[in-house]
C-alpha cells in the first residue's frame with residue numbers, strides 16, 4: 001500500500017520523460033521540454049561543458065544556457081558560439097517558464113556544470129553532464145545534492161574502473177617527468193586539450209618543471225583557464241622561450257603529439273625536430289590506461305570512477321536514476337542491486 005507521499009512521487013515520476021536525442025538528452029515534464037547537451041529547434045538547451053560529444057546542433061537551439069567558461073572553451077576550440085547564449089554562473093538560478101534551473105560545479109573541465117532543474121510542483125532533477133567527484137589541481141570536486149530524479153553519466157560505470165588516489169597519479173607523472181629531464185630526454189604527455197592538459201601543466205609547473213604546450217588547442221584553452229581565475233604557467237611553442245626550454249629540459253603537453261614535429265619545425269626550427277625525435281618519451285594520460293602504467297600510460301581522468309558513481313547516486317537519494325553513455329546498462333544493473341531504481345538511456 002502506498003502512502004500519499006509515495007503515490008504522489010510515483011505520479012510525478014511517471015510524468016517525467018527522459019530520452020536520448022542527438023549528442024544529448026531531451027527531458028519532458030508536464031508540457032515543459034528541455035534539451036541537455038544537444039540543440040533542438042524551438043527548445044532551450046542546458047549546455048554542461050564544451051567537449052565535442054556534448055555540443056551537437058547547438059545552432060538549432062532556441063537558447064543555450066551555459067557558463068561563460070563553457071562558452072569561452074567552446075570558442076577556444078574552434079566552435080561557433082551559440083546564437084542566443086544565456087550566461088549562468090555556478091550557484092545561480094534562472095526561472096524559465098514553469099521551471100527553475102541552477103548551475104552547479106561539475107568538476108570536469110573549465111566552466112563545466114551540473115544542472116538542478118526544479119519544476120513548479122516540486123519535482124527536481126539533477127543532470128550531471130560529465131562530472132568528477134574528486135578534487136583535481138585545477139577543478140573542485142562535484143558535490144551531490146538531493147533530487148527526485150538523477151540523470152548521470154556512466155563513462156566508467158563498470159566495476160573494473162577504480163582509479164588510484166589522484167595524489168598518487170600526480171606523483172607518478174611528476175616522477176617520470178623528472179627522471180627523463182634529468183637524463184636529458186623530453187617527456188611528452190598526451191592529454192585532452194580541454195581539462196587534463198591544464199591539470200598536467202599545472203601539476204608539472206608547480207613542481208618546478210617547465211612545460212611547453214605542444215599545440216595551439218592547448219594554448220587557447222589554457223588561456224581560457226587563466227582568464228577565468230585559474231593561473232597556469234606554461235611556455236607556448238610560439239614564444240621565444242621555446243628554444244631555450246627544449247634545449248635546457250622541459251616536458252611537453254599536447255592533445256595531438258603526432259603534430260608536434262610539424263609544429264616544432266614551423267615555430268622553432270628544423271634542427272629541433274631531429275633532436276626531439278631522439279629525446280622524446282611518450283605517455284598517454286587517460287582513465288582508459290588504468291593498469292597500463294608500464295605501457296606508457298597514467299590513469300588521469302576527468303570523470304568519476306565506478307565506486308564514486310555509486311556513492312554519488314546514493315547521496316542524491318533519487319527515486320530514479322537515468323544513466324547515459326557507454327556503460328549505462330552495467331551501471332544501471334549495479335544501482336538496481338543496491339536498491340536504487342535505475343534505467344539506462346540507450
Ligand SMILES: [Zn+2]
Nearest residue numbers: 049051108130
Ligand atoms: Zn566531457
